Amino acid sequence: MLAKVTSTEPEISRRSYLGWLIGLCTAGVGAVLSVPLIRFALYPLRMQTTEVKWSDAGPLSHFVSLAIPLRRSIQVEQVDGWRETVSEKVVYVTQTPDHQLQVLSAVCPHLGCSVQWSDAKQEFICPCHAASFGADGTKLSGPSPRAMDSLESRIENGRLLVRYRYFRQLVPTKEVIG
Amino acid sequence: MSSTNQVSNRSYPEPPRRLNEMLRWFDQRTGLNALMREALDEPIPGGARFAYVFGSALLFIFISQVITGVFLALYYVPSADHAHTTVAYITKTVTAGSFLRSIHAYGSSTMVILLLLHVTQTFLYGSYKGRRELLWLSGCVLFALVLCMAFTGYLLPWDQKAYFATAVGTNIAGEVPLIGGWLKSLLRGGTDMGTLTISRFFVAHVLLAPAAIFAFVALHVYLFRKAGAAGPISEDLVTPRQPAEPFYPRQVIIDGMFALGIIFILALISHFIPFELGPKANPADTRYLPRPEWYYIPIFQWLKYWPGSLSFLGVVVIPGVIAFLFASLPFLDRRMERRPWKRPIAVGTYTFIFLALFGLGYTSYRSDHRDPGYAAQLLAQQKETEEFMRKPFEPVAEPSPAAIIAAASNPLVKEGSQIYQAQSCQACHGEGGVGSAAGPKLTGAQERWTAEQLSALLRSPSTQMTAGGMTPLDLKPEEMRALVAYLQSL
Numbered sequence: 001m002l003a004k005v006t007s008t009e010p011e012i013s014r015r016s017y018l019g020w021l022i023g024l025c026t027a028g029v030g031a032v033l034s035v036p037l038i039r040f041a042l043y044p045l046r047m048q049t050t051e052v053k054w055s056d057a058g059p060l061s062h063f064v065s066l067a068i069p070l071r072r073s074i075q076v077e078q079v080d081g082w083r084e085t086v087s088e089k090v091v092y093v094t095q096t097p098d099h100q101l102q103v104l105s106a107v108c109p110h111l112g113c114s115v116q117w118s119d120a121k122q123e124f125i126c127p128c129h130a131a132s133f134g135a136d137g138t139k140l141s142g143p144s145p146r147a148m149d150s151l152e153s154r155i156e157n158g159r160l161l162v163r164y165r166y167f168r169q170l171v172p173t174k175e176v177i178g
Numbered sequence: 179m180s181s182t183n184q185v186s187n188r189s190y191p192e193p194p195r196r197l198n199e200m201l202r203w204f205d206q207r208t209g210l211n212a213l214m215r216e217a218l219d220e221p222i223p224g225g226a227r228f229a230y231v232f233g234s235a236l237l238f239i240f241i242s243q244v245i246t247g248v249f250l251a252l253y254y255v256p257s258a259d260h261a262h263t264t265v266a267y268i269t270k271t272v273t274a275g276s277f278l279r280s281i282h283a284y285g286s287s288t289m290v291i292l293l294l295l296h297v298t299q300t301f302l303y304g305s306y307k308g309r310r311e312l313l314w315l316s317g318c319v320l321f322a323l324v325l326c327m328a329f330t331g332y333l334l335p336w337d338q339k340a341y342f343a344t345a346v347g348t349n350i351a352g353e354v355p356l357i358g359g360w361l362k363s364l365l366r367g368g369t370d371m372g373t374l375t376i377s378r379f380f381v382a383h384v385l386l387a388p389a390a391i392f393a394f395v396a397l398h399v400y401l402f403r404k405a406g407a408a409g410p411i412s413e414d415l416v417t418p419r420q421p422a423e424p425f426y427p428r429q430v431i432i433d434g435m436f437a438l439g440i441i442f443i444l445a446l447i448s449h450f451i452p453f454e455l456g457p458k459a460n461p462a463d464t465r466y467l468p469r470p471e472w473y474y475i476p477i478f479q480w481l482k483y484w485p486g487s488l489s490f491l492g493v494v495v496i497p498g499v500i501a502f503l504f505a506s507l508p509f510l511d512r513r514m515e516r517r518p519w520k521r522p523i524a525v526g527t528y529t530f531i532f533l534a535l536f537g538l539g540y541t542s543y544r545s546d547h548r549d550p551g552y553a554a555q556l557l558a559q560q561k562e563t564e565e566f567m568r569k570p571f572e573p574v575a576e577p578s579p580a581a582i583i584a585a586a587s588n589p590l591v592k593e594g595s596q597i598y599q600a601q602s603c604q605a606c607h608g609e610g611g612v613g614s615a616a617g618p619k620l621t622g623a624q625e626r627w628t629a630e631q632l633s634a635l636l637r638s639p640s641t642q643m644t645a646g647g648m649t650p651l652d653l654k655p656e657e658m659r660a661l662v663a664y665l666q667s668l
Contacts, residue, residue: 022434025434029441036278037274039273040278042273043272043275082260082574083573
């Protein structure tokens with residue numbers, strides 16, 4: 001239809017098969033050349049460019065026969081592209097009922113305030129909305145949707161290592177967000 | 179005129195109908211067909227030739243530089259404390275980073291080579307004659323812009339050779355009478371080279387010069403089409419008489435094959451001999467022998483012959499006069515004679531300048547390799563570069579808040595921090611020992627050395643440390659203890 005209406009317009013010529021062949025070759029060469037460019041640009045999507053390293057929580061001798069949770073400040077080294085940042089975070093080292101070491105994040109799963117250990121009450125209490133947790137982090141009362149978040153930990157050369165994480169707040173299940 | 183008619187009467191096969199309609203729709207709105215016809219049917223008197231490839235090859239490599247440059251900018255940070263780290267990150271960590279950086283870095287050399295070939299072809303064919311003065315002048319501006327791109331891009335990795343070559347290069351600007359000092363400070367963003375120098379060079383390299391190149395390429399191509407292709411040396415410069423062949427298809431194919439060959443060779447070299455990155459610039463290193471990129475070596479050698487009060491003559495006047503004569507060539511050489519053997523003065527001068535540049539380059543090479551001291555130092559620099567290339571990428575570390583707090587609370591550490599300031603350690607090693615262009619970082623010293631080892635190293639630094647500009651510290655034992663306590667807290 002369009003062709004009929006515009007039949008007075010000059011014909012589109014100048015598109016020889018040779019032209020198509022050259023176009024095809026150019027597109028092919030362009031596609032090959034763009035492979036390294038795309039791989040370069042997509043590097044952060046394919047590789048871990050932001051990574052939390054293991055932090056040292058101290059020698060194991062500090063954690064034998066823990067009666068109450070022990071508060072530790074850890075240095076969290078974080079790789080962010082070409083730089084490395086260090087920040088300080090608070091964790092609690094506790095024992096599970098079967099005497100395994102457990103590291104708890106001090107961030108309250110409710111709204112993210114810093115949970116504190118109360119010697120008087122023998123439980124963790126969040127200063128913001130009074131959520132309370134047992135010595136092993138189990139939820140006792142208050143608005144928190146889940147127990148305190150335990151962090152990945154391992155023992156190496158007699159030292160306790162922790163990998164610090166943030167978890168999504170206000171949801172009943174633990175979910176890593178960074 | 180008959181030649182152009184002959185060109186546009188050629189018939190081409192019709193593409194399939196549906197596509198034809200789509201193309202028509204597009205053409206009605208853009209006029210693309212007329213534009214394509216104008217571009218592709220450019221008449222070339224005497225027909226397509228290999229000799230005419232250099233201009234389009236330059237444009238091709240320039241576009242390759244723009245594309246690779248844009249991608250490199252995804253990771254590059256133009257500041258003295260991050261430039262080298264980000265280039266190291268590109269080179270050592272990012273996929274295809276070393277390859278793309280090599281294409282970009284070798285691409286600059288390729289542009290200079292193609293530029294010389296393009297100018298030589300234009301010169302030998304006498305294609306600057308016959309109402310082509312502005313075409314030649316716009317080409318001269320492009321020549322200067324390409325050299326400017328090469329000079330400004332060279333600094334950006336902020337490694338040893340980048341730093342020192344640019345220090346020498348900007349010093350040359352200081353030789354200009356009256357405004358020299360001002361000009362040098364303008365280029366450097368201050369009296370010394372630093373982070374502001376990188377910012378300035380970065381802006382020139384990625385914004386100003388490329389924008390100017392785009393504009394002048396457009397002007398150059400327009401003026402070229404206005405004057406018409408000059409054709410072979412047997413052709414008349416103003417009213418071509420030889421039968422013309424359109425640019426498309428033969429010249430397009432020849433140009434395309436040449437461009438393909440160049441990118442293929444560039445890719446091979448970039449893959450097998452990746453462009454190196456040296457250790458981070460250390461302004462305190464007094465032994466470093468700066469050497470510019472090969473295309474600046476002849477100028478570099480030339481400057482050696484003009485000491486003291488004469489330097490102004492050699493550095494500014496003579497190159498300035500040569501550049502001026504070069505730019506005014508089509509105004510000086512008014513004859514329509516194109517055959518090189520009938521133009522002995524012009525061709526002779528051109529050849530002489532070329533041979534002189536080669537001679538200067540060779541003299542520089544020979545003097546560097548004949549002097550055992552120079553040769554050894556250049557070899558040591560090459561070794562340092564190779565050693566740096568072998569080391570894995572090390573991210574920039576920022577001082578930990580705990581170290582800052584510890585420094586504030588422990589009196590010994592606090593005293594040590596004052597000694598650190600009083601001894602001007604931060605001038606090279608940075609505030610809080612984070613390191614700077616001039617010295618390595620000191621953070622994490624506790625893990626590498628005991629207190630005794632540290633104080634021993636501070637009293638009598640290792641040869642490597644002395645080479646980097648470290649001076650021995652003569653402190654009282656209690657002061658040394660405080661300083662070591664501070665270093666260990668970092």
